[in-house]
Amino acid sequence: SAKDGYIKLIDGGIYDNTGLVTALELYNHFELHHPNPNRKLILISVNADNEIGGFDKESLAKIGYFEVDIPLRGLFEAVHSMDQIYYHQTQMFRAAIQFRVRKMNQDRHSVDFFEIKLEDLEEGTELRKKIREIKTAMVMTKKNDKLVKEAVDKIINSRSEDRQMSLAEEIVQSIGTGK
16 A cells, blocks of 8 residues: 555665665565565666766877877776776676566566666757766766756656657556556
8 A cells, every 4th residue: 555655765885886786685585574465666777877978089089188198098998998898797787687677577576677877868969968078976066966867857758669658657657556
Protein backbone atom coordinates (compact mmCIF):
# COMPACT_ATOMS: atom_id res chain seq x y z
CA SER A 1 0.00 0.00 0.00
CA ALA A 2 1.00 3.66 -0.32
CA LYS A 3 1.67 4.03 3.41
CA ASP A 4 4.21 1.17 3.27
CA GLY A 5 6.17 2.75 0.43
CA TYR A 6 9.26 4.83 0.92
CA ILE A 7 12.03 6.40 -1.09
CA LYS A 8 15.68 5.66 -0.35
CA LEU A 9 18.25 7.80 -2.14
CA ILE A 10 21.69 6.24 -2.51
CA ASP A 11 24.68 8.11 -3.87
CA GLY A 12 27.84 6.50 -5.17
CA GLY A 13 31.15 6.29 -3.40
CA ILE A 14 34.57 4.67 -3.66
CA TYR A 15 33.35 1.05 -3.76
CA ASP A 16 30.16 1.64 -5.74
CA ASN A 17 30.51 4.72 -7.91
CA THR A 18 26.86 4.78 -8.96
CA GLY A 19 25.09 3.47 -5.86
CA LEU A 20 23.29 0.86 -8.01
CA VAL A 21 25.05 -2.15 -6.47
CA THR A 22 24.29 -0.83 -2.98
CA ALA A 23 20.61 -0.34 -3.84
CA LEU A 24 20.32 -3.83 -5.35
CA GLU A 25 22.12 -5.43 -2.38
CA LEU A 26 19.85 -3.62 0.08
CA TYR A 27 16.75 -4.74 -1.85
CA ASN A 28 18.07 -8.30 -2.09
CA HIS A 29 18.68 -8.33 1.68
CA PHE A 30 15.07 -7.31 2.35
CA GLU A 31 13.76 -9.91 -0.09
CA LEU A 32 15.81 -12.69 1.54
CA HIS A 33 15.24 -11.82 5.19
CA HIS A 34 11.84 -10.08 5.13
CA PRO A 35 10.02 -11.39 2.03
CA ASN A 36 7.07 -9.38 0.78
CA PRO A 37 5.35 -10.35 -2.50
CA ASN A 38 4.15 -6.74 -2.92
CA ARG A 39 7.60 -5.18 -2.56
CA LYS A 40 8.92 -3.43 -5.62
CA LEU A 41 12.15 -1.59 -6.38
CA ILE A 42 12.09 1.29 -8.81
CA LEU A 43 15.72 1.99 -9.59
CA ILE A 44 16.47 5.32 -11.26
CA SER A 45 20.06 5.99 -12.22
CA VAL A 46 21.08 9.46 -13.37
CA ASN A 47 24.38 8.99 -15.17
CA ALA A 48 25.95 12.45 -15.16
CA ASP A 49 29.25 11.29 -16.66
CA ASN A 50 30.14 13.68 -19.42
CA GLU A 51 30.56 10.91 -21.98
CA ILE A 52 29.66 13.28 -24.78
CA GLY A 53 32.73 15.35 -23.90
CA GLY A 54 36.22 13.98 -23.50
CA PHE A 55 39.37 14.27 -25.54
CA ASP A 56 39.83 14.92 -29.22
CA LYS A 57 42.88 15.58 -31.39
CA GLU A 58 42.43 19.35 -31.12
CA SER A 59 42.31 19.34 -27.31
CA LEU A 60 45.43 17.14 -27.23
CA ALA A 61 47.38 19.56 -29.42
CA LYS A 62 46.74 22.76 -27.43
CA ILE A 63 46.05 23.97 -23.94
CA GLY A 64 44.54 27.41 -24.19
CA TYR A 65 46.88 29.52 -26.32
CA PHE A 66 49.94 27.32 -25.76
CA GLU A 67 51.26 24.58 -28.00
CA VAL A 68 51.90 21.32 -26.14
CA ASP A 69 55.40 19.86 -26.38
CA ILE A 70 56.01 16.17 -27.05
CA PRO A 71 56.40 14.91 -23.41
CA LEU A 72 53.25 16.72 -22.29
CA ARG A 73 51.37 15.43 -25.32
CA GLY A 74 52.39 11.90 -24.29
CA LEU A 75 50.87 12.54 -20.87
CA PHE A 76 47.60 13.64 -22.48
CA GLU A 77 47.61 10.54 -24.68
CA ALA A 78 48.04 8.40 -21.53
CA VAL A 79 45.13 10.21 -19.84
CA HIS A 80 43.05 9.64 -22.98
CA SER A 81 43.87 5.91 -22.81
CA MET A 82 42.77 5.80 -19.15
CA ASP A 83 39.58 7.63 -20.13
CA GLN A 84 38.87 4.91 -22.72
CA ILE A 85 39.49 2.16 -20.15
CA TYR A 86 37.09 3.88 -17.72
CA TYR A 87 34.47 4.21 -20.47
CA HIS A 88 34.63 0.49 -21.31
CA GLN A 89 34.52 -0.49 -17.62
CA THR A 90 31.43 1.69 -17.23
CA GLN A 91 29.79 -0.04 -20.21
CA MET A 92 30.52 -3.47 -18.70
CA PHE A 93 29.18 -2.30 -15.33
CA ARG A 94 25.93 -1.14 -16.98
CA ALA A 95 25.54 -4.48 -18.72
CA ALA A 96 26.14 -6.29 -15.40
CA ILE A 97 23.48 -4.18 -13.63
CA GLN A 98 20.97 -4.83 -16.43
CA PHE A 99 21.76 -8.57 -16.27
CA ARG A 100 21.29 -8.56 -12.49
CA VAL A 101 17.93 -6.78 -12.79
CA ARG A 102 16.75 -9.32 -15.41
CA LYS A 103 17.84 -12.18 -13.13
CA MET A 104 16.03 -10.67 -10.13
CA ASN A 105 12.88 -10.37 -12.27
CA GLN A 106 12.87 -14.02 -13.41
CA ASP A 107 10.58 -15.30 -10.65
CA ARG A 108 8.56 -12.13 -10.10
CA HIS A 109 8.77 -8.75 -11.78
CA SER A 110 9.91 -6.77 -8.76
CA VAL A 111 12.50 -4.35 -10.16
CA ASP A 112 12.08 -1.58 -12.72
CA PHE A 113 15.33 0.02 -13.85
CA PHE A 114 15.42 3.42 -15.52
CA GLU A 115 18.73 4.87 -16.68
CA ILE A 116 19.03 8.52 -17.59
CA LYS A 117 22.20 9.32 -19.54
CA LEU A 118 23.39 12.75 -20.61
CA GLU A 119 24.56 11.24 -23.88
CA ASP A 120 20.86 10.80 -24.78
CA LEU A 121 20.49 14.56 -25.28
CA GLU A 122 19.44 15.45 -28.80
CA GLU A 123 22.40 15.98 -31.16
CA GLY A 124 23.17 19.51 -32.33
CA THR A 125 21.27 21.35 -29.58
CA GLU A 126 22.65 24.28 -27.59
CA LEU A 127 22.04 22.37 -24.35
CA ARG A 128 24.12 19.42 -25.56
CA LYS A 129 26.91 21.83 -26.51
CA LYS A 130 26.86 23.39 -23.01
CA ILE A 131 26.80 19.98 -21.32
CA ARG A 132 29.76 18.90 -23.46
CA GLU A 133 31.77 21.84 -22.11
CA ILE A 134 31.32 20.81 -18.45
CA LYS A 135 34.54 19.39 -17.07
CA THR A 136 34.28 16.21 -15.01
CA ALA A 137 35.27 17.01 -11.42
CA MET A 138 34.42 16.16 -7.84
CA VAL A 139 32.58 19.47 -7.39
CA MET A 140 30.16 21.13 -9.77
CA THR A 141 29.24 24.81 -9.93
CA LYS A 142 25.62 25.85 -9.37
CA LYS A 143 25.47 26.97 -13.02
CA ASN A 144 26.56 23.52 -14.24
CA ASP A 145 24.28 21.82 -11.72
CA LYS A 146 21.35 23.73 -13.27
CA LEU A 147 22.49 22.65 -16.75
CA VAL A 148 22.55 18.99 -15.71
CA LYS A 149 19.08 19.33 -14.14
CA GLU A 150 17.80 20.95 -17.34
CA ALA A 151 19.37 18.15 -19.39
CA VAL A 152 17.79 15.44 -17.23
CA ASP A 153 14.39 17.17 -17.44
CA LYS A 154 14.74 17.34 -21.22
CA ILE A 155 15.74 13.67 -21.49
CA ILE A 156 13.00 12.24 -19.27
CA ASN A 157 10.24 14.39 -20.76
CA SER A 158 11.02 13.78 -24.43
CA ARG A 159 9.63 10.96 -26.50
CA SER A 160 11.60 9.07 -29.07
CA GLU A 161 10.34 7.04 -32.02
CA ASP A 162 10.79 3.79 -30.10
CA ARG A 163 8.99 5.02 -26.94
CA GLN A 164 5.24 5.36 -26.63
CA MET A 165 5.60 7.36 -23.42
CA SER A 166 8.25 9.69 -22.11
CA LEU A 167 10.64 8.25 -19.54
CA ALA A 168 8.96 10.45 -16.89
CA GLU A 169 5.55 8.94 -17.75
CA GLU A 170 6.99 5.41 -17.56
CA ILE A 171 8.52 6.13 -14.13
CA VAL A 172 5.26 7.63 -12.81
CA GLN A 173 3.30 4.66 -14.16
CA SER A 174 5.75 2.24 -12.52
CA ILE A 175 5.42 4.03 -9.16
CA GLY A 176 1.64 4.38 -9.40
CA THR A 177 0.67 0.92 -10.56
CA GLY A 178 3.31 -1.19 -8.90
CA LYS A 179 3.26 -3.20 -12.18
